[in-house]
Amino acid sequence: MPNQQAAARRGFFESAPGRTIARNWALCFLVLMAVVFSFAGPGFFDLVNFQNILHLATGSFLLAAAETFVIITGGIDVSIGFVYGLSSVLTATLMRNLTLAGMAPGEAIVISCLVALLVCLLPGFVNGILVTRFKVPSFIATMGMWGICQGATLYIAGGYLPVMGAPESVSRIGNSFLFYIDPGKSLTFFHKPDYIANESVRQLARVFPSSLLLSIGVLLVLGFLLKYTKFGRHTYAIGGSMDASVRAGINVDRHLVIIYTLSAFVAGIAGVFDVFQTGIGNYTPTGANYELLAVAAVVIGGASLLGGKGGILGTAIGVILIAVLNNGLQIVGISSFYRYIGVGILLTIAVVIDQVFPDLE
Amino acid sequence: MNTRVSNNNGSLLASIGRRWVLGFIIIEIVFFSVAARGFMSIDTVQLILFYGTEVFLLGTGELFVIISGGGGIDLSVGFVMGFATVVSAKLMVLFATMGASPLGSVLLGCAATLLIGLIPGLVNGWLVANLRVPPFIATFSMLGITHGISELLLQGSPAKNLPNLAGEIGNGYFAYLTPSGSLSFFSRPEVARGQHVWAIIPNIVVLAFIFIAIFAFVLHRTKFGRHVYAIGGNRDAAIRSGIDVRKSLLKVYVISSLFATIAGLSYTLKYITGKADAGSGMLLDGIAAVVIGGASMSGGSGTVWRSLLGALVIAILETGLRILGLQTFTTYIVVGVILIMAVIIDQLFPNFNR
Numbered sequence: 001m002p003n004q005q006a007a008a009r010r011g012f013f014e015s016a017p018g019r020t021i022a023r024n025w026a027l028c029f030l031v032l033m034a035v036v037f038s039f040a041g042p043g044f045f046d047l048v049n050f051q052n053i054l055h056l057a058t059g060s061f062l063l064a065a066a067e068t069f070v071i072i073t074g075g076i077d078v079s080i081g082f083v084y085g086l087s088s089v090l091t092a093t094l095m096r097n098l099t100l101a102g103m104a105p106g107e108a109i110v111i112s113c114l115v116a117l118l119v120c121l122l123p124g125f126v127n128g129i130l131v132t133r134f135k136v137p138s139f140i141a142t143m144g145m146w147g148i149c150q151g152a153t154l155y156i157a158g159g160y161l162p163v164m165g166a167p168e169s170v171s172r173i174g175n176s177f178l179f180y181i182d183p184g185k186s187l188t189f190f191h192k193p194d195y196i197a198n199e200s201v202r203q204l205a206r207v208f209p210s211s212l213l214l215s216i217g218v219l220l221v222l223g224f225l226l227k228y229t230k231f232g233r234h235t236y237a238i239g240g241s242m243d244a245s246v247r248a249g250i251n252v253d254r255h256l257v258i259i260y261t262l263s264a265f266v267a268g269i270a271g272v273f274d275v276f277q278t279g280i281g282n283y284t285p286t287g288a289n290y291e292l293l294a295v296a297a298v299v300i301g302g303a304s305l306l307g308g309k310g311g312i313l314g315t316a317i318g319v320i321l322i323a324v325l326n327n328g329l330q331i332v333g334i335s336s337f338y339r340y341i342g343v344g345i346l347l348t349i350a351v352v353i354d355q356v357f358p359d360l361e
Numbered sequence: 362m363n364t365r366v367s368n369n370n371g372s373l374l375a376s377i378g379r380r381w382v383l384g385f386i387i388i389e390i391v392f393f394s395v396a397a398r399g400f401m402s403i404d405t406v407q408l409i410l411f412y413g414t415e416v417f418l419l420g421t422g423e424l425f426v427i428i429s430g431g432g433g434i435d436l437s438v439g440f441v442m443g444f445a446t447v448v449s450a451k452l453m454v455l456f457a458t459m460g461a462s463p464l465g466s467v468l469l470g471c472a473a474t475l476l477i478g479l480i481p482g483l484v485n486g487w488l489v490a491n492l493r494v495p496p497f498i499a500t501f502s503m504l505g506i507t508h509g510i511s512e513l514l515l516q517g518s519p520a521k522n523l524p525n526l527a528g529e530i531g532n533g534y535f536a537y538l539t540p541s542g543s544l545s546f547f548s549r550p551e552v553a554r555g556q557h558v559w560a561i562i563p564n565i566v567v568l569a570f571i572f573i574a575i576f577a578f579v580l581h582r583t584k585f586g587r588h589v590y591a592i593g594g595n596r597d598a599a600i601r602s603g604i605d606v607r608k609s610l611l612k613v614y615v616i617s618s619l620f621a622t623i624a625g626l627s628y629t630l631k632y633i634t635g636k637a638d639a640g641s642g643m644l645l646d647g648i649a650a651v652v653i654g655g656a657s658m659s660g661g662s663g664t665v666w667r668s669l670l671g672a673l674v675i676a677i678l679e680t681g682l683r684i685l686g687l688q689t690f691t692t693y694i695v696v697g698v699i700l701i702m703a704v705i706i707d708q709l710f711p712n713f714n715r
Contacts, residue, residue, distance in 0.1 A: 076497070136704040137658045139434070140648075147645055147697025154690035287508075287641030292436070292501050305432070305495045337512035344505030351494045 025353055026300050026314070029346075030321045037328035044331045047207070054212050055175075057323040058277065059084065059270045061215040061316065063290055064297040065222050066266035068315045069259050071298050072226070074239045074307025075131065075138035077260065080267035081291035082149035083123050085284030087271025089157045091116040092281025096165035105167035117268050123149055124264025128257030142260075146291075153283045163281030174276025178208035214273060218266065223312035235259065239307030296343055297322055300350045321346065381706055382653060382670050385699075386677060393681035400684060403559075407534075410566045411631075412683070413676025415442070415624040419643055420650030420672040421573050421665055422620025425580065426496070427651050429613045430593030430660020433489075433496050437503035438621040438647055441481045442640030444507040445625025449474040450520035450635025453527060463524040471626050475619070481507055482618025486611035500614075511637035520635035531630025534560035535567045565627050572623055576616065577665035589613060593660030646675050649696055653703040674699065 021028055038045035063080050070077040094112035099105060123145050130141035157163055180188045182196065182204055196204060226232035234255055237245045245252050275281055284290060301318035303310025325346070326339050393400045410417075419438050426435045449470050456466030481503050488499035537545050538559040539552055552558055580586040588609045591599040600606055621640070628639050654671030656663025675696055682692050 130701060130705075134705045135708050136701060140652055140658060140704050141701060143645060143648065144697040144701035147693040147700065151690035151692070151694030151697065154693070285641075287439075287638040289504070292504070295497075296501065299498060305497055335513060337509045340505040340509035340512070342505075342509075344502035344509070347498055347505075348488060348494060348502045351498045352492050355493050 022353060026302070026317050026321055026350070030317060030324060033321070033324055033328060037324070037332060041328060041331035041333075044328055049327070049331070051177075051207075051209050051212070053320075053323050053327045054215070055209040055277075056327075057319055058211040058215050059274055059290075060293065060297065060319045060323065062218055062266050062270035062273070063294040064301075064315045064319050065219055065312060066263040066270075067291070067294040067298050068301075068303065068310055068312060069222070069226070069235060070138070070263050071295070071303050071305060072235050072239045072307060072310050073256060073259055074242070074305075075256070075260075076295065076305070077127065077142045077263045078139065078291045078295075079123055079127060079142040079145035079149055080263060080294060081288060082146050082153060082284050083120055083264045083267040084271045084274070084290055085282065086123075086149045086153045086156070087116050087120050087268040088274040089153050089163050089271075089281040089283050090119060091272050091275045092163035092166045093156055095167060095170065095275070096163065099165070099167055105169055109167060109170060113272050116272055117265065120264050120268025120271070121261055122264075124261035125257065127264065128260035131260065132253040132256050138260075150284065150286070157281065157283050160283065162283070166275060166279055166281070168279070170276055171279030174211065174273065174279075176210045177206040178210055178213060179206070181205040181207060211273065211277065214269075218269065219312055219316055222266070226312055231255075231258075236308055239309070241308075293322065293343065296347045300346055302350075302354075304354065382655070382667070382674060382703075386670070386674055389674065389677045389681065393677070393684070397681060397684045400681065405680065405684070407560070407563060407566075409673075409676050409680045411563045412680050413672060414563075414565050414569045414627050414631075415640065415643060416646045416650055416672045416675050416679075417573060417669060418569055418620045418624040418627065419640075419647030420654070420668045421576060422617040422624075423647045424651045424654070424656060424663055424665060424668045425576075425589060425613045426617045427648075427656050427658060428580075428589050428593045428660055428663050429610060431496070431596055433593070433613070433660055434648070434658075435485065435500045435614065435617045435621075436497065436644060437481060437485065437500040437507060438617060438624075439640035439642070439644040440504045440507045440511070440637070441478065441618055441621035442625040442628065442643060443637045444481070444511045445474050445478050445622040446629045446639045447511040447514050447520060447635040447637060448477055449626055449629045450523055451514055453523050453629075454520065457524050463526040466524055467527050467530065467630075474626060475622055478618055478622025478625070479615055480618075481621075482615035483611070485618065486614030489614060490607040490610035508637060515635070515637060521633075523629070523633050527630050528633040530564055531627070531633065533564050534562060535564055536561040565631060569623065569627060572620070573665065573669070576620075579616075580665055585609065585612065590661055593662075595661075645693075645696060645700075646672075649700040649703075650675055652700055655703070655707060657707070671703075 034045075043049060063084060066080055067077060091112050094115055095108055098108035098112060103111075127138075127141050127145055130136040130144075131138050134141075154160065176190055178189060180186075180192045182193060186193045190210065192204060226235060234245065234250050237248065237250060238252055238255060242252060297318035298310060298315050299305065299318070300321055301310065301314030301316070303314065322339075322343055325342050326336065329339055329342070330336055390401075399405070419442070422438060423435055426433045452473050453466050453470035456469050457463065461469060485496075485499050485503050488494040488502075489496050533547060533549075535546065537549050538561060539545075539550055540556055540558075543550065547564070549558060549560075580589065588599065588604045591602070591604060592606055592609055596606065624640065624643070629635055632639075650672035651663060651668050652658065652671070653674055654663060654667035654669070656668065678695055678699075679692050682695075
């Protein structure tokens with residue numbers, strides 16, 4: 001019966017161009033939205049604004065990329081939002097304490113980041129063990145970890161206040177650009193030319209935020225891992241059919257532990273970067289739903305919660321779609337609360353399209 | 362799947378494992394009695410029920426969804442609850458300014474909110490049952506939508522200026538007993554200064570448990586309830602045996618939304634305000650209550666009674682830690698650990714909770 005209904009709903013989408021549109025609806029919608037905002041919002045269609053969108057979306061890129069792996073295996077990781085906060089608060093606290101202890105800022109920064117990243121392996125590893133050895137459903141295991149990480153974050157931060165006192169150079173690194181161009185005069189990399197005062201740095205053409213370099217780097221590595229390696233093929237295989245993967249000789253348990261650890265690790269990178277971006281350690285507010293927004297981006301990008309489907313490119317498009325929606329609504333002057341509604345509707349569209357065209361892909 | 366299949370596994374370990382939630386509650390009570398002076402008292406029991414009301418309500422609503430299986434989960438309950446606090450607070454203020462009496466505006470506000478609170482559930486149910494959207498996605502969308510609408514209604518500041526009566530109902534008790542032995546309902550009797558008045562059961566708790574009892578009856582004693590278990594146990598078999606799965610699923614999500622709305626009303630009456638994020642941290646508690654109560658995430662099992670025990674574990678914990686003066690983060694960690702523990706115990710002793 002669903003097939004008949006699906007067939008009845010198709011019509012135009014039976015044709016070749018229709019199918020292309022349906023398959024790439026997220027991309028089409030993104031372009032459409034960008035065009036609308038370009039006309040409706042002054043200042044939307046602007047290099048500075050586009051760079052800003054991508055800069056602010058760095059955390060979302062990383063979280064969604066982490067979630068992509070877990071979702072492809074047919075699981076879900078709702079702890080990453082709080083691993084993100086844990087990593088951020090831990091990094092900032094370590095930086096503050098090490099600097100206060102008299103360590104040089106450079107060393108303090110490097111050590112703090114490494115320690116925070118190592119610590120973030122732990123929740124992921126525990127998630128993986130719970131899911132594989134103890135057969136705890138991934139939603140429950142990671143939801144328990146959600147609570148544990150949130151508690152640990154608030155413990156480290158000592159309450160609901162951001163952690164201050166990281167070295168000043170941290171936010172300078174996080175907010176730097178790859179190229180600084182003073183038209184006709186100079187071109188510098190990573191730092192502004194010396195003869196320009198801090199106050200007038202905005203007159204320079206600043207191109208390619210360093211944060212984008214991080215996002216692209218991580219997404220490329222993860223995308224490569226997923227698409228061109230045995231590890232990636234096994235990930236899809238496990239999501240497609242766990243039984244078949246076991247019979248094909250894949251060490252499913254070990255693979256899943258690695259996936260959950262990887263997921264927490266990438267969320268950890270996002271948290272460390274958050275300190276570089278804001279200069280402080282931010283805990284994750286309870287209602288922030290970073291992890292659910294990451295799931296939304298992954299699903300909008302074409303993944304299925306049943307597993308076996310999805311990819312880094314689609315996820316990236318999903319993240320950009322949500323980011324552009326946020327930014328565009330702000331610029332047009334529509335209350336930013338509509339973005340919650342907007343994301344909700346987009347997500348439903350994504351899944352309904354998936355239902356109506358089960359044979360896409 | 363029948364919930365009362367007799368269990369032949371009679372070893373000591375098995376019987377402890379089967380009742381570990383009860384055992385855990387006893388451990389909690391003993392621990393807090395030793396750690397916190399004055400924990401063992403009638404007042405504390407009432408406090409636990411008072412602060413735990415929302416967990417009991419959300420747990421019961423979430424139970425219906427989880428029993429219905431097929432990845433059934435309702436992520437929207439926390440923000441539907443927030444939505445209900447905002448709508449009810451705004452409506453009470455509106456009715457009061459339109460000239461309704463305080464009692465009229467509170468009652469009308471609550472009644473209208475209960476009706477409006479059905480809408481998120483109807484949409485969730487329609488998406489899940491008719492469009493076959495995975496519950497996780499459908500209810501997450503609804504989470505965003507209700508959050509957005511609540512914030513739009515509030516325009517940045519929590520709702521205030523509710524009729525005083527709202528707070529009196531929300532923080533009042535069902536009955537009061539004076540030392541002279543006279544019993545009065547709903548209003549605190551006038552007594553001489555220094556005399557102690559026993560307050561018996563908060564109003565909110567009475568209301569919450571009336572609703573919970575009604576739906577416990579619905580789940581365990583009606584045809585609809587049996588259908589929900591059947592759908593969760595084996596959806597294909599349920600369809601083949603002629604159960605209208607779509608209609609049942611729709612009802613399940615409406616019930617979950619209804620309970621979230623009642624939890625919101627309870628919050629409004631208790632704290633006399635409406636906030637969009639009133640229930641933002643409640644999702645973990647609601648799901649944890651159901652899972653600690655032994656329901657399986659794959660559906661088909663779980664009872665209202667057990668979920669209430671699960672919710673009680675959390676409520677005692679939160680109240681106890683509050684009395685001890687420990688900050689919220691301890692609660693998050695312990696609830697997280699118990700949640701995981703509950704599932705592991707169920708995995709180790711698969712014959713329980715059936």
